[in-house]
Amino acid sequence: MKIIYVYDALCGWCYGFSPVMTKFQEKYKNELSFEVISGGMITGERIGAIGEVASYISWAYKDVEKATNVKFGTDFLDKTLKNGKAIFTSIPTAIALSVFKDLKPENSIEFAAELQKAIYFDGIEPENFNAYGKIAAKFGEDSEAFIAKMKDAFYQKKIEEDFKLSSAFGVTGFPSVFLEVDETYYKIASGYVPFSVLENNFLSVKNRKE
Numbered sequence: 294m295k296i297i298y299v300y301d302a303l304c305g306w307c308y309g310f311s312p313v314m315t316k317f318q319e320k321y322k323n324e325l326s327f328e329v330i331s332g333g334m335i336t337g338e339r340i341g342a343i344g345e346v347a348s349y350i351s352w353a354y355k356d357v358e359k360a361t362n363v364k365f366g367t368d369f370l371d372k373t374l375k376n377g378k379a380i381f382t383s384i385p386t387a388i389a390l391s392v393f394k395d396l397k398p399e400n401s402i403e404f405a406a407e408l409q410k411a412i413y414f415d416g417i418e419p420e421n422f423n424a425y426g427k428i429a430a431k432f433g434e435d436s437e438a439f440i441a442k443m444k445d446a447f448y449q450k451k452i453e454e455d456f457k458l459s460s461a462f463g464v465t466g467f468p469s470v471f472l473e474v475d476e477t478y479y480k481i482a483s484g485y486v487p488f489s490v491l492e493n494n495f496l497s498v499k500n501r502k503e
Contacts, residue, residue, distance in 0.1 A: 309361030344377025368416030
């Protein structure tokens with residue numbers, strides 16, 4: 294059995310959901326494999342300065358905090374968001390994840406969580422490649438080599454595979470979680486759900502298949 298987690302690093306609800314996925318992997322890592330797919334929430338014409346959506350984020354983040362108990366950092370709220378000039382794009386974070394999956398796929402859930410923390414707590418700008426190199430270094434990777442891979446056209450093209458997979462799964466919102474059993478996919482989460490719901494949905498499918 295395999296878990297497929299479709300997320301986007303710039304999705305606020307995915308940020309709130311990251312502790313749930315981290316806990317779920319920790320509990321079931323011995324019986325499940327895990328894959329993270331970048332959904333490409335902000336691409337194409339959606340890419341633009343964060344100031345264009347600041348009025349929405351400035352109240353929407355409170356709903357995420359209330360529902361998930363995950364906090365947005367003052368560096369994001371008082372600097373990045375208020376400044377409004379950072380370009381909000383899902384492309385760099387998707388590239389970073391794609392590079393990392395080739396290096397340490399077993400740690401992809403943790404890496405995805407670190408990307409979201411960097412954006413929404415530490416307030417880094419999404420186009421800050423150096424920040425992603427530092428995150429990779431936390432997992433034992435060479436920072437400069439990681440950044441070099443991010444700039445490689447191979448990975449800049451490879452993220453399209455993730456985006457296409459997300460569409461193939463029919464994902465229209467993030468986060469979404471699927472359980473693969475014998476090449477059949479079961480959606481066990483659509484949008485934020487607490488750990489108990491994710492686990493119950495997983496066990497429900499698992500028990501039917503045993």
